Amino acid sequence: MLICTVVAARPNFMKMAPIVEELQRRDIPRHLVHTGQHYDAAMSGVFFDELGMPAPDFHLGVGSGTHAQQTARVLTAFEDYCVEHKPTMVVVAGDVNSTAACALTAAKLGIAVAHVEAGLRSFDRSMPEELNRIVTDHLSSLLFTTEESGNRNLCREGIDSSRICFAGNCMVDSLRSHEQEALRRAPWKNLGVEPNGYALITLHRPSNVDCEERLQALVGVASRIAMQMPVLFPVHPRTREKLFRLRIHAPASLQFLDPHPYLAFLGLMARARVVLTDSGGIQEETTALGIPCLTLRSNTERPATIETGTNVLVGDDLDHIENLVDQMARGEWKKGTIPPLWDGHAAQRVVNRIEASLGGVRWTGPRIHSARLHGLRPFHRCNRTR
Numbered sequence: 297m298l299i300c301t302v303v304a305a306r307p308n309f310m311k312m313a314p315i316v317e318e319l320q321r322r323d324i325p326r327h328l329v330h331t332g333q334h335y336d337a338a339m340s341g342v343f344f345d346e347l348g349m350p351a352p353d354f355h356l357g358v359g360s361g362t363h364a365q366q367t368a369r370v371l372t373a374f375e376d377y378c379v380e381h382k383p384t385m386v387v388v389a390g391d392v393n394s395t396a397a398c399a400l401t402a403a404k405l406g407i408a409v410a411h412v413e414a415g416l417r418s419f420d421r422s423m424p425e426e427l428n429r430i431v432t433d434h435l436s437s438l439l440f441t442t443e444e445s446g447n448r449n450l451c452r453e454g455i456d457s458s459r460i461c462f463a464g465n466c467m468v469d470s471l472r473s474h475e476q477e478a479l480r481r482a483p484w485k486n487l488g489v490e491p492n493g494y495a496l497i498t499l500h501r502p503s504n505v506d507c508e509e510r511l512q513a514l515v516g517v518a519s520r521i522a523m524q525m526p527v528l529f530p531v532h533p534r535t536r537e538k539l540f541r542l543r544i545h546a547p548a549s550l551q552f553l554d555p556h557p558y559l560a561f562l563g564l565m566a567r568a569r570v571v572l573t574d575s576g577g578i579q580e581e582t583t584a585l586g587i588p589c590l591t592l593r594s595n596t597e598r599p600a601t602i603e604t605g606t607n608v609l610v611g612d613d614l615d616h617i618e619n620l621v622d623q624m625a626r627g628e629w630k631k632g633t634i635p636p637l638w639d640g641h642a643a644q645r646v647v648n649r650i651e652a653s654l655g656g657v658r659w660t661g662p663r664i665h666s667a668r669l670h671g672l673r674p675f676h677r678c679n680r681t682r
């Protein structure tokens with residue numbers, strides 16, 4: 297047996313680290329392959345150190361490019377790896393270009409694919425991540441979901457419920473393991489802000505940063521919030537490029553920062569008064585931490601963060617953001633609860649199921665039954681009713 301775990305870009309590292317650790321703990325033969333989609337220390341290297349992940353066994357060095365270039369480079373480089381090392385199963389996470397490319401390569405070579413964070417849908421096909429999610433899910437033989445909506449979406453798309461495993465959220469495993477250390481480091485101190493006294497903002501989605509007008513308007517909102525409380529803005533490389541081109545007149549209390557390492561960012565999130573973001577992962581992390589989150593998008597593929605968590609979708613009405621920030625400053629914000637199975641043990645459930653599927657061991661964890669799929673019927677019946 298050889299399990300190949302794949303990482304590629306910043307949001308993959310915290311999802312895969314607890315799985316790699318669990319495979320190691322059980323002495324299961326494994327390789328860690330880094331495609332190199334994110335490559336500099338701030339976006340990649342530092343995460344390995346802080347999450348305690350071993351160095352990758354293979355680095356494909358694909359780097360940046362257009363979607364087609366980046367995807368094509370992963371396809372060819374990962375095929376070479378698979379042909380040479382013949383893994384029994386390839387485990388991919390999330391929705392980045394490398395996730396879909398590695399799933400396609402493996403599936404065409406007849407290698408089983410397991411997708412961690414399966415079934416999420418924004419129903420917005422203009423997002424590259426949505427296309428990556430759909431492709432990856434339909435190529436996977438094991439689909440690990442993080443929330444109930446994922447189970448429903450996959451069944452609706454005709455995926456056999458026996459392949460779906462509601463495992464919970466591996467990113468929350470990493471968060472729980474590192475939360476205390478992140479707080480102990482008190483990263484807000486170096487930035488001259490008080491715990492629970494600042495806003496934290498991140499932006500990198502093409503829909504927010506590729507259009508100059510929209511980015512300018514969002515920086516305007518951040519500047520106005522900065523009149524009420526300090527605003528910290530760790531800038532993603534994609535956003536940095538675009539910001540350079542804008543003429544920004546921001547108050548000094550809006551601090552543009554380099555991308556932060558995992559522990560520093562986690563510490564900042566855990567003591568923010570409010571977080572504004574367009575990231576998928578941060579919507580989940582703020583829900584796990586109970587911190588108010590304003591999502592600067594008109595949809596989310598993570599509805600549990602809204603239905604039970606602390607997240608609110610802002611949409612296109614930017615004036616609404618300032619009203620929401622005022623509301624939150626007055627303490628009028630939903631408290632939120634933690635979604636089911638975001639309990640710090642998701643990676644154990646993932647590896648249990650992987651072992652069971654490869655070793656013929658009986659799987660004793662939760663199964664997705666049609667009754668739990670909110671009235672949807674299993675695969676063959678779903679097809680017939682459409």
Ligand code: UD1
Pocket residue numbers: 305306307333334335336337339340360361391392393394424425500532533534576
């Ligand atoms: C990618 C993912 C997105 C994820 C995000 C997290 C896709 C389609 N998108 O978007 O789902 O939320 O990562 O960060 O896969 N760059 C650097 N240093 C790096 C990496 C990138 O400077 O280490 C630069 C690149 O040169 C490029 C830009 O950042 O100009 C964007 O990188 P790219 O990998 O294309 O996608 P992201 O926008 O980061």
